[in-house]
Amino acid sequence: AQKVTQAQTExxxxxxxxxxxxxxxxxxxxTYYLFWYKQPPSGELVFLIRRNSFDEQxxxxxxxxxxxxxxxxxxxxxxxxxxxxxxxVYFCALSEEAGSARQLTFGSGxxxxxxx
Amino acid sequence: xxxxxxxxxxxxxKIGQSMTLQCTQDMNHNYMYWYRQDPGMGLKLIYYSVGxxxxxxxxxxxxxxxxxxxxxxxxxRLELAAPSQTSVYFCASLITQFKExxxxxxxxxxxx
Numbered sequence: 519a520q521k522v523t524q525a526q527t528e529x530x531x532x533x534x535x536x537x538x539x540x541x542x543x544x545x546x547x548x549t550y551y552l553f554w555y556k557q558p559p560s561g562e563l564v565f566l567i568r569r570n571s572f573d574e575q576x577x578x579x580x581x582x583x584x585x586x587x588x589x590x591x592x593x594x595x596x597x598x599x600x601x602x603x604x605x606x607v608y609f610c611a612l613s614e615e616a617g618s619a620r621q622l623t624f625g626s627g628x629x630x631x632x633x634x
Numbered sequence: 635x636x637x638x639x640x641x642x643x644x645x646x647x648k649i650g651q652s653m654t655l656q657c658t659q660d661m662n663h664n665y666m667y668w669y670r671q672d673p674g675m676g677l678k679l680i681y682y683s684v685g686x687x688x689x690x691x692x693x694x695x696x697x698x699x700x701x702x703x704x705x706x707x708x709x710x711r712l713e714l715a716a717p718s719q720t721s722v723y724f725c726a727s728l729i730t731q732f733k734e735x736x737x738x739x740x741x742x743x744x745x746x
Contacts, residue, residue, distance in 0.1 A: 524676075551732045563724065565734040609676060613731040621692060622667060622728070622735060626676035 520545045522612050524625035531600055532633050539595040539628045541610030547571075549615040552586065552593045557607040557627070566608075569593065600632045636660045640725050640738030647715040647745045655710040655741050657725030665728040666708040667692075667735070668700065670721040677724065683708055715745045 521544040531537045543552065554566040567577065569586050577584045581598045597604055610625045641656045659666065664685045669677040669692075679692030683702040697719060699711040708727075712719060722742050726735040 553734060555735075561722070561740055563726075563735075563737040565736075568732075568734055570732070611735075615732070621679055621682060622726070622731060623679065624669070624677040629674075 520547075520550075520612050520614055520621070520623045522610050522623055522625035524608075524610055524628050526628045527626070528629045528631070530631045530633060533602055534599050535632075536596060536598050537600050537630065537632075539597075539608050539610075539630065541593045541595065541625060543591050543593065543610070543612045545591075545612060545614055547614040551613045553611040553613070553622075554584065554593075554595050555609045555611060555624075557609065559606070563609075566595075597630075600630075602632050602634055605630060605632045638725055638727050638736050638738040640723075640741050642741060643739065644742045645744070647712075647743065649715060649717065649745060651715050652711070652713050653715070653743075655712075655723055655725075655743075657708045657710065657738060658706050659708075659725075659727040659736070660706065661727060661729070661736065662705060663727035663729050663736070664705070665731055666702065667726045667728075668698075668708070668710045669724045669726065670694065670719075671724060671740075672721050680710065680723075712743075717745050719743065720745045 523542045550571045552569045556564045583596045585594045607627045609627045613622045638659045667682040668680040678694045681700040683689045722740045725738040
């Protein structure tokens with residue numbers, strides 16, 4: 519069974535600080551995809567990034583970067599020079615390839631608060 | 635682009651009442667999902683469908699039913715509403731499980 523753990527329930531930082539959101543996953547499949555979504559206070563869910571299990575290259579998009587390590591089953595998300603607008607709940611998610619396990623499983627989310 | 639449309643956006647139900655949450659997508663996506671998000675919590679999968687005529691239970695299916703008669707529509711039915719079903723419900727669709735999910739705006743349901 520697939521599982522996603524986001525151990526950090528809430529994180530609070532001051533603007534311009536860097537912050538890393540942790541995501542640890544469990545899967546028996548060798549082919550799977552990992553995702554990060556953002557849920558701002560307005561409530562909608564916004565897709566941020568997708569990564570497949572065969573691509574361990576880190577990715578950077580502006581102030582956002584992602585570190586995928588299969589050896590530790592982790593897919594961590596770092597925001598550099600955080601801004602107040604980054605305040606949101608961030609969800610990590612996992613989707614497997616195998617047969618009936620076609621579920622998209624979310625972690626419990628990390629509430630990030632960026633203080634001015 | 636309409637994307638994923640959920641109706642209604644808000645609803646208050648009395649205990650024991652029934653209702654259907656509507657979800658429609660216009661992207662010809664095969665995969666559709668219903669999630670619930672309790673206050674301060676993550677998303678829990680209720681039901682999902684990988685194509686018309688095919689549905690399957692997720693993590694928390696009790697008290698709900700779904701159908702998928704067309705590719706576009708994936709309604710969620712609550713038969714006997716209970717206070718424990720007070721939540722925000724999200725519908726999502728994907729072209730495959732390896733692509734990003736498109737979410738509706740959510741339905742905030744309160745059962746009193």
